Structures are given as C-alpha cells and as structure tokens.
Amino acid sequence: MSVAVLPYTVKPHPVTGVYSGKLGTWLFLASEVMLFGALFSAYVLLRVGAPATGPAAWPTHDQTHLSWKIGGFNTLVLIVSSVTMVMAWASLKMNNLAKGRMYLGITVALAFVFIIVKLLFEYIPKFNAGHTPSHNNFFALYFTLTGLHALHIIGGIVVITYFIFPGSTLWRKDPEYYTNRIECTGLYWHFVDLVWIFLFPVLYLM
Amino acid sequence: MSDAHADISKHVKSYIGVFLALAVLTVVTVAISRVHFSGSGNVIVALAIAAFKASLVAAIFMHLKWEKSPSIWWSLVICAMFFLFLILIPVLAVGDLPPQAQHGMWDVVSPAAGGGGH
Numbered sequence: 474m475s476v477a478v479l480p481y482t483v484k485p486h487p488v489t490g491v492y493s494g495k496l497g498t499w500l501f502l503a504s505e506v507m508l509f510g511a512l513f514s515a516y517v518l519l520r521v522g523a524p525a526t527g528p529a530a531w532p533t534h535d536q537t538h539l540s541w542k543i544g545g546f547n548t549l550v551l552i553v554s555s556v557t558m559v560m561a562w563a564s565l566k567m568n569n570l571a572k573g574r575m576y577l578g579i580t581v582a583l584a585f586v587f588i589i590v591k592l593l594f595e596y597i598p599k600f601n602a603g604h605t606p607s608h609n610n611f612f613a614l615y616f617t618l619t620g621l622h623a624l625h626i627i628g629g630i631v632v633i634t635y636f637i638f639p640g641s642t643l644w645r646k647d648p649e650y651y652t653n654r655i656e657c658t659g660l661y662w663h664f665v666d667l668v669w670i671f672l673f674p675v676l677y678l679m
Numbered sequence: 680m681s682d683a684h685a686d687i688s689k690h691v692k693s694y695i696g697v698f699l700a701l702a703v704l705t706v707v708t709v710a711i712s713r714v715h716f717s718g719s720g721n722v723i724v725a726l727a728i729a730a731f732k733a734s735l736v737a738a739i740f741m742h743l744k745w746e747k748s749p750s751i752w753w754s755l756v757i758c759a760m761f762f763l764f765l766i767l768i769p770v771l772a773v774g775d776l777p778p779q780a781q782h783g784m785w786d787v788v789s790p791a792a793g794g795g796g797h
Contacts, residue, residue: 675729
C-alpha cells in the first residue's frame with residue numbers, strides 16, 4: 474500500500490506560518506465555538522425569557538438538584554487532565570516518549586473519572602428522579618450542553634488512547650510529526666476543558 | 680526541534696502556575712456564588728472569573744502566548760466576531776418575547792406576581 478505524504482506536517486507552511494495540522498485544528502475549534510456558542514445563546518434566551526413565576530419559571534438551585542460539590546470535583550479533574558495533557562507534549566519535546574505516554578495515560582484515566590462521576594452521581598440519579606430532558610427547559614439545556622460536552626470527552630479518550638498505543642509507532646519514524654499531533658490533540662483537549670470552565674458556573678452556581 | 684530544553688522547562692513552570700491559579704479560581708467561583716450581590720452582580724462576577732480562567736487556558740496550555748501565525752490569529756478574530764453575534768441574538772430577540780417574559784427579564788416584579796405594578 475502506498476502511503477501519501479502530507480506536506481507541512483512539521484515545517485511551517487510558507488503562507489500560514491504554522492504546520493498545517495495546527496491551523497486545521499484551530500479552524501475545527503472555531504467551528505466548535507459556534508456549536509457550543511449557539512447552545513449557550515439558547516440558554517440565555519430561554520432563561521431571560523422564562524416568566525418570573527408559575528410552572529414555567531426558571532428552577533431554583535433546590536429544584537435543579539445539581540451539586541456544586543460534584544460539579545466542582547469534576548472541574549478540578551478536568552483542570553488536572555489539562556495539565557497532564559500539556560506535560561505529555563512537553564515530555565515529547567524533551568525527547569522522552571515513555572514519560573509522554575505516561576502523561577497521556579493519566580489524562581485518559583482522568584477523562585474516565587469525569588465520565589464515571591457524571592454518569593453514576595449525576596445522570597443516573599437525575600433520570601431515576603424523573604429529571605429528564607423533557608422535565609423542563611433547564612433540564613433540556615442541562616442534558617444537551619453537558620451531554621454534548623461528555624461526547625467530546627469520550628472523543629478525546631478515543632483519540633488520546635490511539636496515540637498512546639497504535640499511533641505512537643509514528644514516533645520512531647518521525648518524532649517531530651508525532652509531537653505535533655500530540656500538540657493538536659492537546660489543543661482539542663484544552664478546549665473541552667475550557668467549555669467546562671463556563672458550563673460549571675452557568676449550570677451549577679447561577 | 681525548534682524549542683530548546685531550557686525553553687520547555689520554562690513552559691513547564693508556567694503550566695504549574697496556571698494549574699494553581701485555575702484551582703484557586705475554581706474555589707473562589709464557588710465561594711463567591713454564596714455572596715449575594717445586587718442585580719446581575721453574581722452572574723457578572725461568575726462569568727468574569729470564568730473568562731479569566733478560559734484566557735489562562737488559551738494563552739498558556741493552548742500556547743497562544745507564543746503563537747505567531749497570522750492565519751491562526753485571523754481565524755480567532757473572525758470566530759470571536761461571530762461568537763459575539765451569537766450571544767447578542769437573545770438581546771436582539773427581546774422585542775419578540777411574550778410580554779409576560781419581557782417583564783420577567785427586566786423587572787424584579789413580574790405582572791403575575793406583583794399585579795402589574797412596576
């Protein structure tokens with residue numbers, strides 16, 4: 474099987490001034506900003522448009538049953554995972570594949586912690602209590618926003634796991650290319666963390 | 680590789696610094712949500728802290744502090760403009776909301792609760 478060689482995977486493109494994977498990742502993240510931005514916009518519209526009283530009124534903290542302790546714990550989990558992600562890239566930059574893979578492994582483990590906590594302590598108890606997306610506008614937005622975010626976490630788990638195991642063979646052929654791919658994976662992962670930084674106060678504390 | 684080891688070591692120090700700042704600011708966000716400011720004070724404070732945390736992540740973890748590519752910066756500027764427009768949509772929609780909701784938005788007393796007094 475012939476392998477097509479992509480240009481500018483390591484050297485900066487003369488026009489853009491950056492290796493092409495990085496620009497592509499940023500363009501993808503710009504589209505992600507619009508995706509999450511539209512949902513945040515919907516949140517603002519439905520919240521300010523809710524009547525002040527009556528059954529359609531915006532639920533209070535007691536009615537949303539969202540625990541800032543669980544949300545805060547998961548916030549810290551994602552922040553630590555962002556640090557380990559960027560440390561993986563820094564380790565590869567310092568020519569240490571073993572350390573880089575170790576940090577990637579910790580990042581995946583933390584991603585699993587986030588998802589498991591979300592499922593066991595939030596989603597499942599909410600559904601059991603009848604607080605489903607159809608319950609009211611708040612829960613519709615809560616499940617859409619956090620569900621989409623959780624899908625991004627799962628996507629991150631898949632990509633990072635690929636780079637720990639089969640994807641890491643690229644290191645032997647072209648370590649700089651591999652390091653750049655980890656940097657792009659990191660850009661995505663930090664973006665997922667960044668979205669949660671806004672979701673946490675908006676859903677749990679306001 | 681373009682960056683020398685010494686540069687990466689400096690980066691690592693800033694990563695640890697940002698981690699500590701993010702952890703402390705998360706605690707501050709929770710603590711300050713228990714204080715009641717007047718009007719939209721709580722929302723503004725919470726969003727301001729979140730925006731500051733997000734810019735730390737973007738600048739240091741996502742390497743924007745060291746980013747020189749004009750293509751990336753232009754993509755981000757255009758993205759920011761469209762994002763601002765998205766967030767403005769609810770404001771532009773104010774005139775289209777049902778009257779009851781409009782009162783709920785701008786006044787503390789709604790017509791349903793306060794008998795139309797505002």
